[in-house]
Amino acid sequence: MVTMSDVAREAGVSVMTVSNVLNERLPVGAPTRARVLAAVEALGYEVNLTARHLRAGRTDTVALIVPSFHDYFGEVADQIAPLVEAHGRHLVLERTSANAQHEMEAVSVARLQLYDGVLLSVAGLDPEQLSRVRTSKPIVLLGERDVPDHFDHVRLANEEGARLATAHMIERGSRRILALGCTLDQTHMMTSDRRVGWEVAHRDAGLPVDERYVVPIATYSSEAARSTLLDVIASGLPFDGIFAATDVIALGAVAALASRGLHVPDDVQLAGFDNLEVSSFVPPGITSVDPNHRGVAQHAVGLLHRRMAGGAGPAEHVVAPVSLVVRGSTRGGR
Amino acid sequence: MVTMSDVAREAGVSVMTVSNVLNERLPVGAPTRARVLAAVEALGYEVNLTARHLRAGRTDTVALIVPSFHDYFGEVADQIAPLVEAHGRHLVLERTSANAQHEMEAVSVARLQLYDGVLLSVAGLDPEQLSRVRTSKPIVLLGERDVPDHFDHVRLANEEGARLATAHMIERGSRRILALGCTLDQTHMMTSDRRVGWEVAHRDAGLPVDERYVVPIATYSSEAARSTLLDVIASGLPFDGIFAATDVIALGAVAALASRGLHVPDDVQLAGFDNLEVSSFVPPGITSVDPNHRGVAQHAVGLLHRRMAGGAGPAEHVVAPVSLVVRGSTRGGR
DNA sequence: ACGGCGTATTTTAACGATATTGTCTGCGAA
DNA sequence: TTCGCAGACAATATCGTTAAAATACGCCGT
Structure with a gap:
């Protein structure tokens, strides 16, 4: 050299x-x-940047640590990158495979010292594990789980999004709406928060809440969603609407419905969550809750930037607002 | 600290x-x-890993540099990560936004020194620019462009994949097949290599090659594909098959066809390239050329690992084989 | 002629870890 | 008693860069 x-x-x-x-x-x-x-x-x-970093005590680099590089995270990452670069820093991604052990490694203080700041998308770690992470490095958490109070955190308005989507389908005539991929957990998790929104929409409309309509799936894949929904159809449980906890799940539902000759939206209305790019192209267009990637990215990078600039003060917990994008998979969509 | x-x-x-x-x-x-x-x-x-890296002269980290974190690259990255980790190294992703200047920065020797090896997905750089990159760091290039001989390089069998898809549709009765998103360029590029495969399939079948059926699109987005295809339909050019240069383009085509009441595969057969996960879930299932992510990842990481272990010898240029996955968007698919 | 000042350049000392070499202690063998 | 040697630990030099302090050199005014 x-x-x-x-x-x-x-x-x-x-x-x-x-x-x-x-x-x-x-x-x-x-x-x-x-x-x-x-x-x-x-x-x-x-x-030699390694030497410069050692000498300077900074790396001018921010890490975004995500469970996988797929779909939702890929889209968020693409939003975050330019914001980080606008502050004159580099962005790198690391992957944890939604595995708690990997996540702990990724946030090991050793690994963190390579970066000036970290955006950690929490999927596998519970608050108890997270609170063991002690470091002075700026960290902002992203994701739908509960986290210890002392971390800055950006999450989505999961309940409100689910409520919007479900209420929309109720208004357009659905009376038996599956909550596909949701769970009955009491703790705050993506799948239970979204189920609560589904419940609230029912109550607001004076409709009964039937727990049989909450259908969890094994993994958050389209394939699992498809086969689970096929099972539901085979079981004979009648339904005329589906709120899918994510668009990936909605996609599996689309495939299952089509293979059983069920028409969307005439036989079954369908709404998802995440507003993935594909959702606007899959006929007839999947109605979906837009997670406001841009806003999430701006909040997260903003918080991180403030901490990196030495900003003190109590941790902030941001709930980013969401909105419903209506498409052809629900009645009245274009 | x-x-x-x-x-x-x-x-x-x-x-x-x-x-x-x-x-x-x-x-x-x-x-x-x-x-x-x-x-x-x-x-x-x-x-402090920075200090250790400086002292050791190694970082035990490999960078995968991609144009964006979307779709194809996200899927490849998820394949590569475990292979790199199996060698006891970390993988990080950097993004170039398919922008030649960013790519040059990313491969600036300075940036490279942070890593023991680099997998560079070339989208914006031509061979002339690449040949200016002089470094002793192991680099393996990925992607469908031509690259200087002295780089290890893994690319797909683009022409063969396109030929397979097109021949399949010809065999199932299509006679006027659009090459959507392909180009007439003479240089080796993804879009022209795939167009050549489309041509070869026609010639093999004794069918004429009509250049009006090669329809480039402005950007490789579903939206651009949709609007371009709508223009083609409006122009009155008759067609009964579409070979889409990528699945993202195929998705735009699906939306355009559906909005014009054209039925897949009865009115128009459709085949794409990349075999994205969504392609098997979008009804009726999009026939697609599987790019063999796993194989590409294994070749690329294998080459890189050999170089990092000090392996000399001439650069290798691997063309990874592809295969056709038949689904409902072509006749005879399930 | 000489102190003083400003600019150009070099010297020294870190940053935090680690490979190499060196010191000290105690114990066994001659 | 003396020497050698092994084991346990410490001192030093180094990775490549840069902040801060030190030096060298010319030029000015008086």
């Missing part, structure tokens, strides 16, 4: 002069500067 | 003893070890 001292020797100057030429900290005489630049060019020198 | 020397002071030993306890290089007496571990625990010490 070519180092500064190689360049210095080649140019017949000290390493500090090389550093000063390259970083323009102290002024360097024109002839000397020219010799240094020539040597840099000749040897193909590039600064 | 808590450093080794803080721990050393707390435990009343030298820093080397702390290092030896933590890394188990030289043996340390049991009582001393216990004191050190207690001090580590008490102070919450974690190793």
Whole structure:
């Protein structure tokens, strides 16, 4: 590897002069500067960022740690990247495979020290595990789980989104709406918060809440959703609407309904959550709760930036508002 | 920050003893070890990886540099991650926004020095620009563009995949097949290689090749595909099949066809390329060329690993085989 | 001619970890 | 008693860079 001292020797100057030429900290005489630049060019020198990071105590890099690079997270990441770069920092992604052990490793203080700040999308860690993470590094948590109070946290208005979607289908005539991929858990989780919204919509409309219509699925994949919904259909439980906890689940539902000859929205209305790009293209267009990626990204990066700039003060817990995008999978959609 | 020397002071030993306890290089007496571990625990010490990286000259980290975190790249990344981790290294992703300037920055030798190896998904850089990248760091290129000979490179059998898909639709009765999202370029690019496969299938079947059926699109988005296809329909050009250059494009085509009341596959057969997960769930299931992510990932990581282990020898240029997955969007699919 | 000042450049000392070499202690063998 | 040697630990040098302090050099005014 070519180092500064190689360049210095080649140019017949000290390493500090090389550093000063390259970083323009102290002024360097024109002839000397020219010799240094020539040597840099000749040897193909590039600064060693590891050394600079050690010396500077900063890396000008932010990590976004996500469970997988798929779908929702990919879309959020694409929103976050330019915001981080606007602050003159780099963004890198790390993956945890939604596995609590991997997440703990990712947030091990050792790993964190490589970054000036971390956006951690929490999927596998519960509050108890998270509270064991002690570090002075700025961290902002993203995700739908409960987290310890002392972390900055951005989450979605899950309940409200689910309520919007369900109320919309009720208004358009559905009376038996599955909550596909939701759960009856009492703790705050994505799947239970969204189920609560589904319940609230029923109560608001004076409709009974039937727990048989809450249908959990094994994994959050389209395939699991498809086979689970096929089971529901086979069981004979009557339904005329589906609130899918995520668009990935909605997609599996679309496939299952089509394979059983059920028409959307005439036989069954369908609404999802996440407003993935594909959702507007899958005929007849899937009505979906838009999670407001841009807003989430802005809040998260904003909070992180404030902490990195040394901002103190109590942790903030942001609930980002969501909105319903109506498409052809519910009646009245275009 | 808590450093080794803080721990050393707390435990009343030298820093080397702390290092030896933590890394188990030289043996340390049991009582001393216990004191050190207690001090580590008490102070919450974690190793500073930046310092270790500088000293070791390695980072045990591989970067995957992609144009965006969407769709295809997200899926490839999820395949690559476990393979890299199996070699005891970390994987991080960086994003270039398919922008040549960003790509050049990403491969600036400075940035590379943070990693032991780099997988670079080339979207914006042409061979001439790439050949200016001089570094001794192991780099493996991914992607469908031509690259300088001295780089290891993994690409797909684009032409063969397109030929398979097109021949399949011809066999099932299509006679006027659009090449949507393809181009007439003569240089090797994804869009032109796939167009060549479309041509070859026609010639193999003794059918004429009509260049009016090659329909480029402005951006590789579903939305652009949809509006472009709507224009084609409006133009009155008759067609009974579509080979879409990517599944993202196929998805836009599905939406356009549905909105014009054209039935897939009865009125128009449709086949895509990439076999995205969604493609098997969008009714009636999109026939697609499977790009063999797993194989690509294995080749790429294998090549990189060999180079990182010091393997010399000429650069390899791998063309990963692809296969056709037949679904309901072509006749005879399930 | 000389003190003083400003600019150009070098020297020194870190950043935090670790490979290498060096010191000390105690014990067994001659 | 003396030497050698092994085990346990410490001191030093180093990775490549940069902040801060030190030096060298010319030039000015008096």
